[in-house]
Amino acid sequence: MIVGEQKPLEELWDYIKGHKKVLVFGCNTCVAVCQQGGNKEAEILASLLRMKATQEGVDIDIQDSGIERQCEHEFFEKAEDKVEWADAVLSTACGIGVQFMAEKYPKPIYPGLNTTFLGAVEELGVYTERCQACGQCILARTGGICPIARCAKRVMNGPCGGSTNGKCEISKDVDCAWQLIVDRLKLLGQLDQYEELTPIKDWSSDRAGGPRKLVREDVQHDS
Amino acid sequence: MTAKTPSKLEKVLAAGHFAVTSECGPPRGSDPTEIVEKAEIIKDYVDGINITDNQTSVCRTCSLAVCIRLKTMGLEPVLQMVTRDRNRIALQSDILGAAHWDINNILCLSGDHQSFGDSSKGQNVHDLDSMQLLQTVRLMRDEGKFLGGDDIKRPPNMFVGAAANPFADPFEIRVARLAKKVKAGAEFIQTQCIYNLDKFEEWMKGVRDRGLHEKTAIMAGLTPMKSAGMARYMKNRVPGMDVPDEVVKRLADTPKEKQAEEGIKMCIESIQRLKEVEGVRGFHIMAIEWEEKVPGIVEAAGLYPRPEV
Numbered sequence: 001m002i003v004g005e006q007k008p009l010e011e012l013w014d015y016i017k018g019h020k021k022v023l024v025f026g027c028n029t030c031v032a033v034c035q036q037g038g039n040k041e042a043e044i045l046a047s048l049l050r051m052k053a054t055q056e057g058v059d060i061d062i063q064d065s066g067i068e069r070q071c072e073h074e075f076f077e078k079a080e081d082k083v084e085w086a087d088a089v090l091s092t093a094c095g096i097g098v099q100f101m102a103e104k105y106p107k108p109i110y111p112g113l114n115t116t117f118l119g120a121v122e123e124l125g126v127y128t129e130r131c132q133a134c135g136q137c138i139l140a141r142t143g144g145i146c147p148i149a150r151c152a153k154r155v156m157n158g159p160c161g162g163s164t165n166g167k168c169e170i171s172k173d174v175d176c177a178w179q180l181i182v183d184r185l186k187l188l189g190q191l192d193q194y195e196e197l198t199p200i201k202d203w204s205s206d207r208a209g210g211p212r213k214l215v216r217e218d219v220q221h222d223s
Numbered sequence: 224m225t226a227k228t229p230s231k232l233e234k235v236l237a238a239g240h241f242a243v244t245s246e247c248g249p250p251r252g253s254d255p256t257e258i259v260e261k262a263e264i265i266k267d268y269v270d271g272i273n274i275t276d277n278q279t280s281v282c283r284t285c286s287l288a289v290c291i292r293l294k295t296m297g298l299e300p301v302l303q304m305v306t307r308d309r310n311r312i313a314l315q316s317d318i319l320g321a322a323h324w325d326i327n328n329i330l331c332l333s334g335d336h337q338s339f340g341d342s343s344k345g346q347n348v349h350d351l352d353s354m355q356l357l358q359t360v361r362l363m364r365d366e367g368k369f370l371g372g373d374d375i376k377r378p379p380n381m382f383v384g385a386a387a388n389p390f391a392d393p394f395e396i397r398v399a400r401l402a403k404k405v406k407a408g409a410e411f412i413q414t415q416c417i418y419n420l421d422k423f424e425e426w427m428k429g430v431r432d433r434g435l436h437e438k439t440a441i442m443a444g445l446t447p448m449k450s451a452g453m454a455r456y457m458k459n460r461v462p463g464m465d466v467p468d469e470v471v472k473r474l475a476d477t478p479k480e481k482q483a484e485e486g487i488k489m490c491i492e493s494i495q496r497l498k499e500v501e502g503v504r505g506f507h508i509m510a511i512e513w514e515e516k517v518p519g520i521v522e523a524a525g526l527y528p529r530p531e532v
Contacts, residue, residue: 152336152338152347153307153333153334153336153347153349153352154349154352155333155349155352155353156352156354156355157352157353157354157355157403157407158352159391159392159393159400160333160353160391161333161386161387161388161391161415161462161463162335162336162391162462162463163391163392163393163462163463164391164392164462164463165392166392166393169335169336169339169462169463170336170338176392179392179393182393182395182396183393191396194396194399194403195399195402195403195406197354197355197358197403197406197407199355200311200351200355200358200359200370201350203350
């Protein structure tokens with residue numbers, strides 16, 4: 001899922017303080033899983049901002065609403081009135097939702113979150129990165145552990161010389177991805193694969209190739 | 224083994240001598256005086272001088288510029304190149320730049336993470352990794368091709384090396400990792416600083432068992448300790464470093480004013496012992512900001528004079 005972290009209140013206040021009618025707008029799927037940016041969190045954030053407005057003596061009408069996903073047109077239908085009402089929206093979706101809304105509505109759409117990474121829920125309150133959406137998955141040859149997302153140097157033929165006691169050179173709190181890969185290959189009886197050189201990666205399917213687009217003609221609507 | 228390139232380092236190794244290299248770090252400014260002095264001090268005691276590439280991710284004069292300077296002084300530079308700061312265009316371009324000046328040695332590295340240095344908020348590149356850089360230099364040299372497939376007019380003619388850390392984890396794949404570097408094209412290896420000689424010898428046994436010592440020239444890396452404090456720092460703070468307790472203790476048990484001398488002595492003793500290890504073909508003496516000690520170490524270790532090749 002997409003993991004996000006709410007921006008500091010002061011930063012959000014700076015965005016909205018010049019507006020009269022502000023909608024704090026939640027996105028209740030991905031980011032909500034890490035209890036940031038869901039419809040419930042949008043409601044809480046709206047009350048915090050109302051308190052802030054009172055403290056600052058600024059007259060702003062701040063309301064909240066939310067939908068299931070801000071990255072798909074159909075979900076917006078039931079919230080059209082609220083969005084129309086506002087003269088600015090503080091979206092607590094990931095960066096995708098914020099941009100998607102900005103394309104739909106000719107009014108300021110501000111980000112309520114810092115979109116942090118694509119990750120997993122290790123336990124309640126602990127989220128860790130797993131994927132960088134490079135566009136060409138290599139997990140089959142790395143024991144199901146991604147060195148691009150999880151090695152600080154995205155070394156394709158690791159580990160580097162900085163791996164110590166299973167930890168990365170950048171921090172004793174970060175697992176060495178290549179230690180995990182080696183352990184996993186051993187568990188799977190595939191350690192012989194380790195000696196195969198991973199070829200130079202084609203990064204054109206990654207960010208390097210420019211904005212990416214996927215078209216599935218087979219599922220597109222007839223029109 | 225016969226030398227394939229004009230590299231003096233390769234010729235020394237090919238003639239069956241123990242090779243000796245050392246390293247100098249470029250300045251944090253543009254004044255060449257100090258690095259020229261350092262090079263002058265060590266030049267007659269080594270077969271090649273590594274010039275580090277923004278080591279520990281602290282921004283300095285580029286390795287290539289200093290290598291060119293050494294080359295114009297008639298010396299034998301080893302261009303260190305990390306994959307942290309350049310994409311494949313810049314890497315290949317700098318390799319050609321080095322070849323333009325007939326720099327005949329390259330050491331392919333990934334580089335310390337940028338968080339260690341003065342640019343912790345910067346990006347890292349790692350378009351290629353160190354093994355893929357080895358493959359790239361070999362492709363450019365042996366096939367005369369760019370990665371993109373086009374021909375290179377007057378390809379680079381470099382002796383191609385890599386680093387190896389016999390002490391990093393996981394230890395069980397450390398020999399396999401060397402095999403991978405050899406497969407990727409490493410003709411010489413300069414190891415991480417060796418303080419745990421027992422563990423190094425264990426690694427070398429694994430290396431010999433697979434015949435890797437015959438496929439690549441392994442140069443044992445050594446850094447003399449200046450003090451017990453430095454030993455503790457290296458033990459506790461430098462990633463991938465294995466400093467046994469007895470090394471720290473020996474220095475700590477020495478009066479403070481004699482610790483530097485003791486450190487030099489320990490370095491010389493290590494070279495003496497490592498000379499007996501089958502498959503060790505030379506020594507890479509990294510006297511960090513202590514280049515003036517290199518001549519004494521080389522002489523005392525019986526590695527002077529350097530052979531004429």
